[in-house]
Structures are given as structure tokens and as C-alpha cells.
Amino acid sequence: MTKGSGCYYDRQEIRDPADREKSLFHALPGLLHHAIENTEYFARLLENIDPDTITSREALASLPVTRKNDLIQAQRGKPPLGGLTATAMSRLAHIYWSPGSLYDPEGTRNDYWRFARALFSAGVRQGDLVHNTFSYHMTPAGMMIDAAARSLGCPVFPAGTGQTDRQIEVIRDLRPKVFVGTPSFLLILFDRARELGVEIRSFEKALVSGEAFPAQTRDRLKYEHGIDAYQCYGTADAGLIAYESEAREGMVIDESLILEIAHPGTGTTVEPGEVGEIIVTLFNPDYPLIRYATGDLTRILPGESSCGRTNTRIAGWMGRTDQRTKVRGMFVDPEQIGRFSAEQQAIVRSRLVVTRKNGQDDILLRCEISPDFTDTRTKLLDSLRAEAQSALGLRCDIELVEAGGLPNDGKIVDDRRAVS
């Protein structure tokens, strides 16, 4: 695609970056006024702020951050929605539940969570049938994609999670062009279809999210299955934050928010290119979030994308602020473990346990093994030990765990040094 060829979701994506910056910071005081006047939470948090003076990145960086735990505490203090929404509960479209028992409001706007931009960038076009494997129950994930696809004029098959064999039957029959879900579930569908002797060949495009998406998985999808898969990054509170384009150079930031990268825990801006926590300020009239600290790590990429989109790019998800850890002087990011697990066919998931033994850091990589591989444990142990050392740059012991043996709680680095 040539720059300016028109293959963009809207013209906002190709604005002069200076115009975008000006436009966002021109709108920011209005957002702050709205949040202060219509939500109890921000009225209190920003009571000594003059919104009209917050018109630059420096000024924004002086405001306090809000973390997921602050939202949870606000909701516990003033149930059910914590005085966080500018729209009455009775005028919302949906309310969802997130882990930690946070309730996420959804307003009635078309494509409320803004994932249409990410689907479009992944090549999804009007009339494409979308096979959506995110859950619609409790969590907003399923509906985020559902509403976005329908706003593009795409019909959706709401597959949800699980029921793998039935999903394969449905894919064979309906021949959807588009897969949406986690990359690992897409690979599970292909592996299981092969076991069943069913050919599923209709997918041409995929939007994936919810876990690391290493280049090796991307290539396997492209060369084994003919699928162009793009990733995006978002949260249950904020919706879409950034999305990949065909340039494959990091992820482009969405147009409806201001993104900062801050030193975890402090909220102060990092140097350009330095890894830090993603903080977003969201232009959402129903649920304005001012300096919402996501707990996710990334860094800003320099320059502009070759796809022609002019917004700043981030490197993609680089782990959680609360799981990144230092072992024997080396940083270990959950992303590294995630990529290692994804690259090893034998591994379903793994978890790094960090302890202190004889005054030294000790690490054990617990690997949940796919049932297909249980017959080659000794050989597997040796090969995984070598691979892990090369992937992490650290010598570590491997423990093989039966399928289902690791808790599926999203924890990848289990740092027990503080308590042991």
C-alpha cells in the first residue's frame, strides 16, 4: 500500500502529527471539565486543578494517575459504579465484570470500544464474516469485537470460548474469512482440525489479542495457513489502545486517546524509547479516564510507520509492571517467558518461579506440557533447559507439569522472594 492510497479507516490516521497533538491538547481541558463536573471521582481527584491550564504533555504529566485498584476501591466505596461514570447506569448499554471485581460500563455509542479501526487495519472489510472466539460472558472482550465488526458491516459468528470441535464444524460450514481471538486458540483450532481430518481453509485475515504474538507464530499462520494476522492492544476499561498495521512495525496508537509512557509506580514520563508503563487519557464522554495507568509495559518507537499512519507507535505489549522482575541482575519480563512458551511446541503455558536459596536467586521454569509430548520427558527436559537458557539469558531448572497443572490466572512470573 502506498501512503495516502486511501486504505485507512478514516482521515484522522494520516493527519499531520502536529495537528493531531494540537487537536488532542486543545480538547483536553474540555474533557477535564466534563470529568470534574460529571463524575464524583474526578471531581475529588482533580479538585485543585484548573483544567484550562492543562494543554501540554508536561501539564498532563503533573496530574495524578488512576490505577485499576483505584477504580475498584471507588466502586466498593460507592457501589456499583464508584462515581466514575458521567452517564447514569440506567442509560448504559452493558455492564461487564473484570477480574478483581471491577465493573466496566459501556455506553450506547456505535462501536463504543473503537475496535473497528483495528479490524480495518487488519484488512477486514464490509461483508466479511467474522468468527469471534472472545467470550461474551461477564467480560467485554466478545462484544468489543462484535460491535466493531457490525459497525464495519460485517456479520459475526459469536463462537465464544471452548467447544473446539463444534467451532471447527462451524468454520468448515460457514467458511468465515476473519478469525478474532488469541493466537494460541487459532493454532489449537488448526491442530485439532488436522486430528479430526477436517479441512478449514477459509480464514484469510485475523485480528489477535490477549497474549504475546511472537513473529514465529505470525509466520506459521502466514506460511502454513495463508492468514495475515495482526495484533492489537486494549483493556476492558479503555477499549482499543493501539493496533498493528501491514507495516508490521510495532502498534499505532488509536486516535481517541493521549498515551504516555511513565516510570512504573511514579507516573513521571520516561525518556523516549525507554520501557515504561502505558498511561492513557481517554476521550470517552460516558467514562472519562484521566491518566489511567494500565500496568502494561511498552516503549515508544521512533519515527513514523511506513504504512502512512502518522500516529506514534508503541513496541507492543512488553509485560506487566507488577510481574517484571530482576533475577541475578538481569531483567526478566513475562513477555520473554510468554514468547518462549509460544515457540516451544511441547509447551501449553509456563510460569517462572523465583525464590532465594542460600543467599542466591533461584529460578524454576514450570512448563505445562501438551498431552502429545508426555512420552519423551527426559529428552524434552534437556532440550527445554537449553532453549530456556538461550531465551532468558539465565540458567534455570525446568519442571514438567501435566496438562492443566498450572493455574490459568495470567501469572507468568511468580516472584516469591519477598515472602520466602
Added chain:
Amino acid sequence: MTKGSGCYYDRQEIRDPADREKSLFHALPGLLHHAIENTEYFARLLENIDPDTITSREALASLPVTRKNDLIQAQRGKPPLGGLTATAMSRLAHIYWSPGSLYDPEGTRNDYWRFARALFSAGVRQGDLVHNTFSYHMTPAGMMIDAAARSLGCPVFPAGTGQTDRQIEVIRDLRPKVFVGTPSFLLILFDRARELGVEIRSFEKALVSGEAFPAQTRDRLKYEHGIDAYQCYGTADAGLIAYESEAREGMVIDESLILEIAHPGTGTTVEPGEVGEIIVTLFNPDYPLIRYATGDLTRILPGESSCGRTNTRIAGWMGRTDQRTKVRGMFVDPEQIGRFSAEQQAIVRSRLVVTRKNGQDDILLRCEISPDFTDTRTKLLDSLRAEAQSALGLRCDIELVEAGGLPNDGKIVDDRRAVS
């Protein structure tokens, strides 16, 4: 409520019945033209019909019926949608899967499945938070209610199926006014909340469906929990077919269809009041269904509802045409078994197995027992044997089955005489 007090979803509900009949049969030739001109299936099925002559119940009854199996065969013959839809797949909103591998199309109209009328009749009003426990995955059930609630201006919590303990936490926190789901799941929520010591008291209204709803369950919800629960009847192909009103006299037929009651298997109209199969003709421009035989049994109630709604009423679901059976000269309907199971606290679900032994019909009622009751098996066997005999009017043996021991496939009467 007084007749004509205005508590109706729309004025169609209180039309002069003669006007409704005239209006439906005035529109019928147009529906037939549309179906013949825009769907391959009805073009073939009705090729020798002159639509302009089909302007009465007698004329309609002369047309061939279409069964679920016909839809399945049409879809297998011409995948994926069988030449049944007048709207191209690329212009639909959703496609769903139903047991038997039937794919149900959903168009983009607001409240496509027409359940808003049933929610309104159950007392649901703008701004009420709806806790929706139907599944959104694969099946249209969840979205049928979701879209209907939002069209009334009600926010929805998409709970889906399962995760009972988490649902109780959510209900405690969000205090929804409205429950939607099966009556048995609502009772499970209350029983489990009591075990957990959590008070859930916010529900005031419920719309229930998907299984029998005996008066005893209705009363328990009303007097123990203060909930006015109303039932409705619909299918994954047709959407809403009939709904209960506060008159509690059967179910009022929806305004967008013509309903006939026919002798199962023949399609010929039964005498007024006689039990037969529900056949619907649906004014749905995306998916016109002409004389769709549902396989569900009911009968027409005489007269008009005291609530002021003037449409014909049906008695509610009386079982499946393919499961109703005759044992020792007596009809046994799945509904009888369902009601018996619902009335016995010890029973989760049960299934009647009918065989031939020594030239005689032999029946065994297999009862899946709630874990709470396993310690009193002998006493339980005696009491269930007596209760079953009184409920079915037939002597039968009882077999107690552990929780989860019966297949959850909707089969209630398992007639093995043909094969044994």
C-alpha cells in the same frame, strides 16, 4: 391493570381481533411473493402456488409445512444458508448455530427477534438493569434478550451460563431488577446464594424460558423471593412466538406471525382447543418462514385475555411432537415429566425410558438426584415412586442416578420400543 390503561408495548396488542386477522391475511400474499422471489427454497417449495389466492387460514393450511430437518437438508444441499434467506450472508448481523447443525441468520433490524414485547409484558421498563443468563455463544438465545432489552433502553449484564458463584457476587454488587434465563437456574442462584450466605434481593421481575415453568415454581419465586416471573416461548429460527401477561392465562401470540395448531405429522388444522403442533408463518423479510412446523405441542385457549391483549392465546409449551408417546394406552408428554421433576426438590432432571418387556410396555423413570439428597436413597425411592405414579397416572420403576449421570440433551422421553 384495566383494559386499555396503556400498559402495552404497542397498540397492535389491543387491536380488534378481526382487524388483526384481516391485516395479517392482507399482508400474507406479499410475504409469499417476497419469499418466492427472493429465496430459492420457497421458490421451489411453492412453485405451483398463486400467492394472491392465499388470503385465508384455509388457503394457508393448504401449503406444505417446512420442518427443522428441511432447513438442515436445504443448508447441507446449498451451504451455508440453504437458499433460505432473502438477505445475503454478507449483509446479516449475526449467524448462529443450533443443535442438529442448523445455522440461524440474524438481520440488522433493531430487536430482530422481537423479545422486547415479552420483556415489556413481564414489566421490564426503560432503565431497568437486566441480568441475562442465556448463552451468547453459538446460540442466539443471549443476543435475543440482549438486543430486546437495549431496544427498551435497558442496560444488560451479559452473565451467560455457568460461573454461578461469580454471578451471585455480580448480582449482589450491581443489584439488577430483572432476571432472564431458565427458571431452574434462577432457583439455583438463590439456593447457592443461601449456601454462601450472600443476600441477593434486587430482582423484582423475571422473564423465563427454555423449559417448563410450573405454577409451583412461579409461586416459590413470588412468595419466597418477591419476583414476578413471566414465561415466553420462542425458537432459534423464529424468535418470539408467544408471551405471558399478568393475566397468567396461557401465552399471548406475538403480533408478527400467523400461528396454526396442526395434527403432528400431517399439517392439517386441529379442532379448536385440541393439542397439536405449533406452526408459524413469520413476517420476517430477511428470513421468511412459511408454515414452519416447530415440533412443539400446545393448544389454543378460548376467549380473550383479561389483560386486554386481544391476540389468540396458547396454553404454553406442552412437549415435543417427537417425544410425546403412548404407554399402556395413556399419552405421556415430556411436559408431565418436566413438571414432576421441577416439583421434586430432590430431582435435578429425569428421563422416562420406555421399553417392551414380555409383550408389555415397561417404563423406568431415571432421576438425577441433587447431591444434597444422596443420603436418603431408600426413603427417596419410595416417595418418588408414589409421586410419579400420581403425576403420570402410570405405575413406573424409579432409578436414582448420580448428579451429572443423565445426558443433558433435552430428551425427556426415551422411547426404545421401536428398536428393542
